[in-house]
Amino acid sequence: MKLRFPVIVLIFTSLLTCAQDKNPVNTENSHEVIVPDLSIPWAFTFLPDGSILINEKSGELIHFKEGNKTNVSGLPEIYLRGQGGLMDIILHPDYKNNGWIYFSYASEKGDGQGGNTTIARAKLKNNTITNFNVLYKAEPNSKKGQHFGSRLAFDNDGYLYFSVGDRGNRDVNPQDITRDCGKIYRINDDGSIPKDNPFIKNAKAKKAIYSFGHRNPQGMTLQPGTGDIWTHEHGPKGGDEINIIQPGKNYGWPIISYGVNYSGTKFTDITKKDGMEQPIHYWVPSIAPSGMSFIDSDKYGDWNGNLLVGSLKFQYLDMCTIKNNKVIKEERLLDGLGRVRCIEQGPDGYIYVGIENLGIIKLIKK
Template identity: 60%
Template sequence: MKLKFIFAIFLTFSMSCIQQKKKNDVALKTESQSYKIEEVVKNLSNPWGMTWLPDGSMLITEKDGRLIHFKDNEKIEITNVPKVYNSGQGGLLDIELHPNYKENGWIYMTYASEEGLGEGGHTALMRCKLEGNSLTNIETLYKAEPNTTAGQHFGSRIEFDNDGFIYFSIGERGEREVNPQDITRDGGKIYRLNDDGSIPTDNPFYNEPNAKKAIYTYGNRNPQGMAKHPETGKIWMHEHGPKGGDEINIVKKGANYGWPIVTYGVNYSGTEITDETTKPGIEPPIYYWVPSIAPCGMAFVTGNKYPQWNGKLLVGSLKFAYVELLTLDGEKVTNREKIAQDIGRVRNVKMGLDGLIYIAVEGQSIFRLIPQ
């Protein structure tokens, strides 16, 4: 009887933590913070990127190539969006405002583009301005080449650092044996540009013959999360491993993150890629997941809305349909919690202008967490 009683208590606690079928009216609780999940933007297809204009309205990229302006509870489709290569994992990807957007009006987006050499597409970075319901002043700042019809690993996330440089990620496009370790080829890299698209002369490979001078790091697989640390200003990123071995890394000038020379994962078939997880000259991850959670979207919790979570790291999980809340001690992960469990395939997670956590879910909506 005593064992049955203990099991009943455990079952009740577990069910209270994961029951989220009615997302709009069920209050949930973690060890340190109660919250309610509220639906904000309904009936979305694949909301890849999201950001907020100064008036509090949202810009949302849909992978199929649509840019949505959500204002006053209305979804307005923006016109004059560049044609995207909507194939496999490619499409209209991330979106970010210039840090001085109020003064210059620049909006930055990454997307799969058909422009350039070869059939298919590859990731491009552009900037533009929004006038009314149309994009203007469109400029392509970087276009990876050559194009390929492969459907995987376009990346891509965008982040600015405290000095105004823009960082963006491009996956290795499924060509792991040739792209990530070769600085003369695009793919499997983090890139760094000035805000006008010019290349900083202090980039690590700027003076290397034949190198892609915009490269800042290499040996990456498919980074789909990037965020600036609110205190140190360092750029953090995460990337998909194969079967196992998703990683959190901190972007360091000229660093090699090892793919596919070292990995904590294996092929999807279960066969070995390499027996090495570390190697001299290769930057180790500050954290890795085995099994993979398929991370997408990344943000640090800031502000005063979630006092018990302040400074923790949010990472969305496509595979397991929740948001991971990571406790940090400096640059070390010390604890993991699952929040917003069973919400759906999390494509992005960000902090909104209102100080609330927003979660973009494939095939559904954008939600936010309301502290209780």
Template identity: 40%
Template sequence: MVPRLILCLLLCLTLAPLPGASPLNVSLLHRDLAHPWGLVFLPGGDLLVSERPGRLLRLGADGRRHAVTGLPEVAAQGQGGLLDLALDDEGWLYFSYSEPGPGGSSTAVARARLQDDRLVSLQPLFSQRPKVSGGAHFGSRLVLGDDGLLYITLGDRYHQRDLAQRLDNHIGKTVRLHRDGSVPADNPFRHTQGALPEIWSLGHRNMQGAAWRPAADQFWAHEHGPQGGDEVNLIQGGQNYGWPRVSFGEEYVGGKIGEGTAAPGLVPPLKVWVPSIAPSGMVFHSGARYPQWRDKLFVGALRGQSLRELTLAGDTIVGERTLLGERGERIRTVKEGPDGALYLLTDSGSGKVLRLTPQSLD
């Protein structure tokens, strides 16, 4: 454990579990954050957290917070704003955000270096096409795969859902890039006439959770269904995951969507939630310090106000346990820290950073 994380644990407030609560130690590290969305761990033990309204904060292990400057213009509207964060081993900070422009806004990704609480050497990497009006369904999680590539999840922007089945746009897609923003030579649609070369997969609704599975070198994601039908998927290159041709949910005003729940050539989900839990954030745990968590998939729930622990056998999800349901928190983000603990961001105007460890071993 890095030294400043030790100090952070000494300063944080440890919360006693309620009767019937999940068998976890839950520590409150920071509070009063404005809809926190992305989280990374900085060398030395500080945390970097994005707030959806457009602020980037360095949260010190001593409890102090520092505003980080140098962000590009952010279109903070509805579900859009400053969104996910990722940090690579070379010190590049990747961030996703809703980018304003002609026609409205779209999800964009850039990277920069952090120097004295300022972003420097800013490099735009990706901008979703087209830009459209509205403030819903931006995605957008960032995954730095063990294969050295950058994966980006993109929403269908709600009113543009039919574009998720077309390859001439980035609506309702995942994207795969080199970390400098260039397109890998083996991307599945790079040589398809009329297709955008960045596309890795299509047929998605609104993916607010994605993770690399180290045990299998796989890229996984989950997405919000409409009224029911949240999905967990193993995302493979060139595959079509069905939205809106098929869905396990229904229209908000009632009625089925598309052709039903399955169709030839479309990849079925590995897990479906009906009714919806509104998943957001996910991580496969390495189990390095806590073996009972090894290769477990942890998923945050917004509407479900809980953390879901999923057990796998191969690529099959064989079990689910609900954790922290007694707290009534909207879980936005789930990360494994360098100390092996789970770190959560709760989504509200007074959001929190929580640290979790198994109660029996920590």
């Protein structure tokens, strides 16, 4: 018997709803809008005086202080294409003494047409960027609009980690350590290469690469206590992953994956292979993860230690309970407010979340 189109749609919708409902909505939370009227707040960071620097993907750097927004001048030219633009922003761990701010953005400078992910640092004076210098530029450029990666994080030893997505070239870039893209990188805070990076003695390798076999990591954070670098990355249709990054390891993309092509066809028949790391968690269907932070605060009671991941697709904050480096429970917070782009714990211990077409909100536990 043939099913009519409306029935097929109803069945698909029901399956999708069931997939979402396996993560219950936690109603013990509310929010307060701190910075209103933002479009795509790709990232933000708190300055020591409590003000906030906000990267709008469109290329605006906003300084929010005492309720007022001021556009910061002096940024380089930003390459705007697809998922590329002005992306992450973080402070140096010793910012109070050295004043360094770190950015990721898409730039068309360098080899080839199009653009690619760039890492830079600068200082801020009177709402103007000064002392700007590029630390790393992924090459070659590409006219493709997807998979710039671009998250930044410092570890406890002062090394800077950053992600560059595969730039839509999955069959070439991620598995080749002589090429940029589809990688996690580690550099010193001045852009130089640490002498113990895993591929430093490989004559052909990109020396800044720390791990490879990644698709599009848009979440990266330091786990309190362990000092481990955690990331998440977009899968294709299904197969979004959480990984703990280890030096020199291959995370498998696109040879192994729990996802399929957007058309539903397979691009690989295997999910595991010797020499390739398994994710500590994966999502099917994809939640389209962006932003990532652990709760390391007494403001949230028994939520302390949980991992927060934003969902662009389903528009909620996914709270993951972690035990022995495994996700044992997921709950939806801030359900339906909008596409969750970025997450930070503020200096006051509260969690702040950047939501597209809304702004930056503070998470409050009732």
